[in-house]
Amino acid sequence: MANSENPVPARQARFGGSTAVQIARRLRRADGKLLVGGAMLGVLIALSLLAPFIIPYDPVALDITSRLQPPSTAHWLGTDEYGRDVLSRILMGGKLSLGLGFAATAVSLLLGVPLGLWAGYRGGRYEELILRGCDVLMSFPPIMLGLLILAVTPPAMWKLIIAVGIVYVPATVRLTRAVTLEIVSEEFILAARVRGERNSYILLKEILPNAMAPIVVEASLRVTFAILLGAALSFIGLGAQPPSSDWGLMISEARPLLDSAPWIALAPGFAMGLTVIAVNLLGDGLRATFDPKLRRHN
Known part of the structure; x- marks a missing residue:
């Protein structure tokens, strides 16, 4: 049992510790899904970042003489109706789609985590107001x-990121609030209050570090939803705009050609599916590695 003179051991015992050594030990015993998902996602991110240097063709250059060519040694994934190389567009589009997923998730965390911390810590009318706002969304x-x-403004990529991020703020708020409610009942929080620590110190130094594990796990899964929602909005014309190589936009542009040139839609669809699988495996692996309840059952 901890006392007010030494709250740190209580914090480490209750939440499994948060030191770099303990995290490293958990990662060494990481679930196989974490390793596979992390490796897959790492490869996808590396290909997206290196795309400007490894793509065989200009992804937006038109070549009418090469339009609608099936996959071949010259164009591994074929060409689209404008003669653009599909492989080059897929690789360049990965930066847009993955960037959207991670950026939108970051927006939801930046907005949702502070609101969830405040709602769980202060309670009362603050909590009620925040939760009712989440219910509306x-x-x-x-x-x-x-x-x-x-719909009220012209489409733009940065607007798409903010819109998708706002969509997932309520889920982030509710998760952070639930974790905060569990943490505030611990003795080291009572000890901090007895010492006269400010609310900002308790929230940022005591509660937030102990809430990060479940928040990070949930955020990794939210990346998948953000990518899919962003692709759906681009598909209907409210996200990335031509000649962008966003995967959702590529699928939308390929709709009229599904019968005659299915590779134009299958390639970005496969890339998106592979990304979703990688992120889901990573999220499941993080949950299995860092969730104390799951660790006790394993």
Whole structure:
């Protein structure tokens, strides 16, 4: 049992510790899904970052003489209706799609985590106001809320990132609040209050570090939803705009050619599916590695 004179051991015992050594030990015993998902996602990110240097063709250059060519040694994934190399567009589009997923998730964390911490820590009318606001946002289907946010202004990538991020703020708020409610009942929080620590210190130095593991796990899974929602909004014309090589936009442009040139839609669809699988494996692996309840069952 901890006392007010030494709250750190209580914090480490209750939440499994948060030191670099303990995290490294958990990662050495990491679930296989974490390793496979991390490796897959790492390869996808590396290909996206290196795309400007390894793509065989200019992804936006038109070549009408090469339009609608099937996969071949010259164009491994074929060409589209404008003669653009599909492989080059897939690799360049990965930077857009993955960037959207991670950036939108970051927006949801930047907005949702502080609100969730404050709601769980202060309670009362603050909590009620924040939760009711989340209920209003959650009453809309995700794609409908994204449409409402984007439809009033001209489409732009940064607007798409903000819109998708806002869609997932309520889920982030609720998760952070739930974790905070569990942590504030611990003795080291009582000890901090007895010492006269400020609310900002307790939230940032005591609660937030102990809440990070479940928040990071959930955020890794939210990346998948953000990528898919962003692709859906680009598909209907409210996200990335031509001649962008965003995967959702590529699938939308390939709709009229599904019968005659299916490779144009299959390639970005496969890339998106592979990314979703990688992120889901990574999220499941993080959950299995860092969730104390799951570790006790394994």
